[in-house]
Amino acid sequence: MKVPGIAALGPDALSLGPDDLANVLKGNSGRIKTVITDQKVIAGIGNAYSDEILHVARVSPFATAGKLTDAQLAALHDAMITVLTDAVTRSVGQQAATLKGEKRSGLRVHARTGLPCPVCGDPVREVSFADKSFQYCATCQTGGKVLADRRMSRLLK
Numbered sequence: 001m002k003v004p005g006i007a008a009l010g011p012d013a014l015s016l017g018p019d020d021l022a023n024v025l026k027g028n029s030g031r032i033k034t035v036i037t038d039q040k041v042i043a044g045i046g047n048a049y050s051d052e053i054l055h056v057a058r059v060s061p062f063a064t065a066g067k068l069t070d071a072q073l074a075a076l077h078d079a080m081i082t083v084l085t086d087a088v089t090r091s092v093g094q095q096a097a098t099l100k101g102e103k104r105s106g107l108r109v110h111a112r113t114g115l116p117c118p119v120c121g122d123p124v125r126e127v128s129f130a131d132k133s134f135q136y137c138a139t140c141q142t143g144g145k146v147l148a149d150r151r152m153s154r155l156l157k
């Protein structure tokens with residue numbers, strides 16, 4: 001199917017094998033959260049599912065994309081396929097109107113700031129930007145390190 005204007009899209013996330021993912025990320029000095037939601041790098045991963053994928057893979061959203069270890073890359077690939085496949089399976093047979101609620105109910109960390117992480121029970125944390133925010137679990141993903149939140153930093157100045 002040809003759609004005008006999407007010629008610059010990266011490869012579809014579900015079409016990537018583990019080696020393909022490593023190649024796509026190789027040499028990229030961006031933060032992994034930003035990189036995997038860039039549709040020009042990998043197509044098909046939005047803000048919500050990227051939070052879920054990084055949580056399942058136990059990778060920090062601020063990790064440098066091109067510096068992930070082989071183990072992290074393997075975990076990230078597994079998580080990407082699992083989360084996106086689950087999402088597709090859940091949406092089968094759903095009415096469009098109920099999809100959003102269903103999608104939300106299956107989430108582990110995204111949009112769950114302050115609620116217990118389903119893996120470790122610690123509160124899910126949030127990083128906010130001017131126009132968006134994302135969620136992660138410090139215990140599971142960053143070795144307990146709380147990531148800088150620009151909104152909070154600004155308030156503290």
Ligand SMILES: [Zn+2]
Pocket residue numbers: 117118119120121122137138139140141
């Ligand atoms: Zn956790």
